[in-house]
Amino acid sequence: MAKKDLIKKIAANLNLTQDLVSRIYDETVTVISEELKSDMKTNLPYIGTLTLTKTTPRKYTLPNGTVGKSKARKTVKFKPSRKLIKKI
Numbered sequence: 001m002a003k004k005d006l007i008k009k010i011a012a013n014l015n016l017t018q019d020l021v022s023r024i025y026d027e028t029v030t031v032i033s034e035e036l037k038s039d040m041k042t043n044l045p046y047i048g049t050l051t052l053t054k055t056t057p058r059k060y061t062l063p064n065g066t067v068g069k070s071k072a073r074k075t076v077k078f079k080p081s082r083k084l085i086k087k088i
Contacts, residue, residue: 036050036052056072057072
């Protein structure tokens, strides 16, 4: 589901404008990302847990024989809550 589709669906369900729902969505994403930066972990009740992890640099070989090395980076892992799994 794209952001646009999600905003339309929420706006229709709650009888709010799409602009207002879009601003709420953007602010929610901002708050979650700031929380991940500061605490490395965010729990979203009834949805799951987002955890910020760091990957290590890895070596790889392309089919033509060239060898390279990927950079270390940060990634986000998601673990769904039991309630979310039951609803699905």
